[in-house]
Amino acid sequence: MTHRKYIIALVLGIALVAFAVGAYLYQSRVQSAQQQQAAEHAERLVRMHSPVLGPQDAPVTIVEFFDPACETCRAFYPFVKDLMRQYPSQVRLVIRYAPFHKGSDEVVKLLESARRQDKYLAVLESVLAAQPQWADHGDPNLQLAYKAAERAGLDMQQARADMAAPALEVMLRQEVQDLTALKADKTPTFFVNGRPLPSFGQKQLADLVSEEVAKAKK
Numbered sequence: 414m415t416h417r418k419y420i421i422a423l424v425l426g427i428a429l430v431a432f433a434v435g436a437y438l439y440q441s442r443v444q445s446a447q448q449q450q451a452a453e454h455a456e457r458l459v460r461m462h463s464p465v466l467g468p469q470d471a472p473v474t475i476v477e478f479f480d481p482a483c484e485t486c487r488a489f490y491p492f493v494k495d496l497m498r499q500y501p502s503q504v505r506l507v508i509r510y511a512p513f514h515k516g517s518d519e520v521v522k523l524l525e526s527a528r529r530q531d532k533y534l535a536v537l538e539s540v541l542a543a544q545p546q547w548a549d550h551g552d553p554n555l556q557l558a559y560k561a562a563e564r565a566g567l568d569m570q571q572a573r574a575d576m577a578a579p580a581l582e583v584m585l586r587q588e589v590q591d592l593t594a595l596k597a598d599k600t601p602t603f604f605v606n607g608r609p610l611p612s613f614g615q616k617q618l619a620d621l622v623s624e625e626v627a628k629a630k631k
Contacts, residue, residue: 457591467505472629476507478602482514482548486601510588516553526575539565
């Protein structure tokens with residue numbers, strides 16, 4: 414290697430190391446800020462109106478800020494279900510809404526109307542399965558989301574009436590206030606017993622859940 418090539422390689426190596434260190438420090442600052450916000454605003458993690466999947470008295474609570482139009486939320490859903498199957502009595506999932514994408518607020522109302530008909534889980538899974546068809550972020554086709562809900566057994570005539578309830582607008586405003594206070598600015602954002610993930614990923618979520626389950630057993 415010539416002296417010039419060696420210098421270029423050295424400079425590139427230093428730049429890569431600096432980038433990696435910078436990215437790590439940035440992630441650490443973000444995680445620390447989110448941890449602080451969660452500690453200061455613990456009451457914002459779970460609301461009385463929040464949908465809960467799993468045992469109500471489970472010692473470990475996963476809070477997920479979720480957008481029904483979010484592809485990553487859709488990809489994580491089977492993984493989260495597997496975690497709950499792994500710990501059937503120890504883990505519950507609390508769903509919080511983060512309607513970042515166009516039309517997501519209407520699909521949230523659809524899901525909430527499904528709760529009134531005791532069809533929340535079936536409609537949630539049907540809407541997620543159909544997400545690639547309806548969830549164009551610029552121009553969502555909500556009629557396809559409604560059809561997916563109807564296939565899951567939802568009475569759409571009743572659902573449309575329930576979706577018009579002013580209480581759902583109040584609920585959505587509360588969701589947005591809470592996710593803003595907690596600095597949950599992307600979806601999905603997870604907290605496990607009030608702790609944010611050290612970095613984003615399925616393994617990180619699984620490890621944090623495992624750690625909290627182990628604590629609960631002591």
